[in-house]
């Protein structure tokens with residue numbers, strides 16, 4: 001496929017009213033520009049070239065390694081494309097132009113449009129759609145069913161404003177003809193900008209074959225210019241993602257109130273309750289139950305796991321783990337098979353081996369806990385002395401009494417025990433009980449009332 005793409009992303013996005021460049025605002029968890037690059041990669045174009053300008057460093061920080069050209073002054077969409085001429089003037093093929101602010105496009109649509117462009121041997125093909133309220137979009141002016149020009153909102157007459165067929169901002173250009181025509185556009189219009197859309201009327205006048213490809217689903221070409229449109233795009237993408245998951249066998253109790261970001265993967269028969277927020281690169285296995293008020297980000301979750309009302313960040317959970325309610329797993333936590341982390345427990349950068357139970361009111365940080373050990377309610381690893389962090393290591397089959405303070409660095413060997421209320425500052429040998437608290441005194445008949 002002799003096809004390269006240009007992605008327009010140099011504009012200021014003034015209507016977004018934001019410090020962030022428009023194209024890195026997220027749609028269902030993914031920066032819109034990234035979403036578009038993903039779509040074009042799926043289409044297998046030979047090369048994606050971005051046109052960057054306004055806050056380009058911030059955009060590059062988000063998307064990493066890409067080819068790009070710079071438009072220093074934002075003098076319009078036509079001017080933006082001119083910036084790519086030195087890079088593409090010798091390219092013999094077609095150039096697909098997409099705006100960085102239309103992240104709802106589907107790869108099938110681009111494929112069909114490209115095939116149509118090739119079949120009709122067009123010089124230029126552009127994607128159009130019908131909007132009941134077309135305000136803001138360029139209108140498609142046709143004579144005898146054939147496009148003759150695109151009129152922007154600002155220049156449109158009352159009559160033209162009524163036209164409901166709009167320019168989606170997606171074009172397939174014959175490369176050589178594109179560079180020829182671009183030389184002929186000017187900025188004599190209301191905005192004083194070089195409009196890419198002026199190419200159409202010039203090529204039509206030169207009797208070139210300009211085609212339109214009508215897209216039925218107008219939601220796909222929604223251009224995001226404001227935060228209201230950003231919210232609309234979020235809703236649409238979320239619905240698509242939820243539908244895909246359900247088609248693959250995931251059970252969503254109330255899809256309208258379930259928030260699962262684009263790159264999340266979930267296995268069959270896993271049930272997600274309303275109010276769950278599942279983000280980033282999270283993967284969840286089969287037969288899990290995720291109850292409401294749970295936020296999971298960048299986690300690797302196995303099969304048959306139950307999570308209730310908890311926050312999980314960058315953690316790994318092996319099969320049959322149960323979490324919550326009201327637990328917090330912080331980064332680099334690994335819970336092995338059948339571990340239970342219960343009410344008001346926080347775990348950070350720790351590994352809990354198979355079958356460990358931490359039921360209530362506990363903080364475990366920088367710890368390794370051996371198989372089947374039970375951590376009593378209120379246990380705290382004192383891992384920080386104000387300057388440095390230290391490790392707590394507990395062997396297998398140990399029993400940590402309620403309200404134990406484990407002052408790290410500390411080691412409890414296999415089958416070790418601590419008495420409730422102890423402040424443990426010395427290592428505990430295997431099978432021993434450590435008691436570190438003041439003895440109980442009884443004062444008989446103490447009360448005088």
Ligand code: UD1
Pocket residue numbers: 008009010011012013051071073074075076077078079080099100101102136137138139150152166167168169194195196197222223225
């Ligand atoms: C544009 C089209 C309009 C179409 C609509 C579809 C023109 C003149 N108008 O209008 O016909 O209906 O898209 O969504 O093309 N950009 C640059 N450099 C610039 C100006 C813009 O790179 O100098 C980029 C922007 O970052 C954005 C894209 O081009 O990603 C479109 O610009 P925008 O200002 O949103 O154009 P619209 O007014 O929406």
Ligand code: CA
Pocket residue numbers: 099101223224225
């Ligand atoms: Ca736009």
